[in-house]
Amino acid sequence: MEHLTSAHGFYLTATGAPLELRPLTDLQPGAHDVVVEVAGCGICHTDVGFARDGVPTRHPLPLVLGHEISGTVVQCGTAAADWLGRAVVVPAVIPCGECPACVAGRPTICRRQFMPGNDGHGGFATHVKVPARGLCAVPAPLPPGVPLSWLSVVADAVTTPFEAIARSGLHADHVAVFVGVGGVGGFGVQIAAAVGAGVVAIDVDEGRLALAGSHGASLTLNSGTTDLKRMRAAVRAFVADSGRNGIGLRIFETSGTTAGQQTAFGLLDFGAHLAVVGYRPQAVEVRLSNLMAFDATAAGNWGCPPERYPDALRMVLDGKVRLDAYVETHPLARAADVFQDVVDHRVSRRAILCPQ
Numbered sequence: 001m002e003h004l005t006s007a008h009g010f011y012l013t014a015t016g017a018p019l020e021l022r023p024l025t026d027l028q029p030g031a032h033d034v035v036v037e038v039a040g041c042g043i044c045h046t047d048v049g050f051a052r053d054g055v056p057t058r059h060p061l062p063l064v065l066g067h068e069i070s071g072t073v074v075q076c077g078t079a080a081a082d083w084l085g086r087a088v089v090v091p092a093v094i095p096c097g098e099c100p101a102c103v104a105g106r107p108t109i110c111r112r113q114f115m116p117g118n119d120g121h122g123g124f125a126t127h128v129k130v131p132a133r134g135l136c137a138v139p140a141p142l143p144p145g146v147p148l149s150w151l152s153v154v155a156d157a158v159t160t161p162f163e164a165i166a167r168s169g170l171h172a173d174h175v176a177v178f179v180g181v182g183g184v185g186g187f188g189v190q191i192a193a194a195v196g197a198g199v200v201a202i203d204v205d206e207g208r209l210a211l212a213g214s215h216g217a218s219l220t221l222n223s224g225t226t227d228l229k230r231m232r233a234a235v236r237a238f239v240a241d242s243g244r245n246g247i248g249l250r251i252f253e254t255s256g257t258t259a260g261q262q263t264a265f266g267l268l269d270f271g272a273h274l275a276v277v278g279y280r281p282q283a284v285e286v287r288l289s290n291l292m293a294f295d296a297t298a299a300g301n302w303g304c305p306p307e308r309y310p311d312a313l314r315m316v317l318d319g320k321v322r323l324d325a326y327v328e329t330h331p332l333a334r335a336a337d338v339f340q341d342v343v344d345h346r347v348s349r350r351a352i353l354c355p356q
């Protein structure tokens, strides 16, 4: 325990307050827990919701936020000893494995799930205690130029669109449309391209569109300068020209914005599948009957089952999903300032906090 005495984390103490550096207590693992020395923890839109928009955390404040964690296991409970010393990605949502939802194969809706930085202290810290169940082992050695800290984004920003894409049944004959191609959408574009689908990227930011264009998107549309009618026409023309059968667009709302949600819904077409990946607390007005008129499907997913993490991680390790243009690292010591920069939209890449 000696080396954990200086363990510390950045706590949210109240909505709107700056994150506050405090010691970490209670790092003693239970029988089925491990303590992970954090290599990196990504800052997610959901953390901003907790810290600034008043979205309540399930564990009362003060709480260390952060659910996008990679690191190395440095302590194990008696039933989790196999994990000692291993590099891991910690799933953002860790199901209990025993409740009716888990038994029925729906672990992402487990009501006894543990989400770091929501149900207990998270990864904006030097260390985090989590259940060993569901940990994703990171094989050694890592590919050149991919540090363990970067793999933190696999915990949420890669696996959540990965799961949405899997559930959509996307295959090489489909056209996939991503509305919002920042981190989550940018990874979605690459996953869909790796599946072989034709990929359309929509965003208001020309820089993000250019990046998507060099990472698998064949058509990019600026929704800030193109109205919905023209975007619909462009997508239909792309489907026709792509040589794919075109039955059932796969549309992914990855912006988490009101305008993005309206665009995604507005692109519904015959047999389409709309997956809502981005979160937005505000309501959006849509004509729900379009689902019926187009014989379309709308779906959402809360994270990704831990058993799918190794396949998502493999895509990153094989270079099918590249992280380099989509992430940036910052010292954990600057967590409060970096978090505020994310809140104020001064960071365009996925910001990762690194204790080392």
Ligand SMILES: [Zn+2]
Binding pocket: 044, 045, 046, 047, 067, 068, 092, 156, 157
């Ligand atoms: Zn998240």
Ligand SMILES: [Zn+2]
Binding pocket: 095, 096, 097, 098, 099, 100, 101, 102, 103, 107, 110, 111, 112, 113
């Ligand atoms: Zn469960």
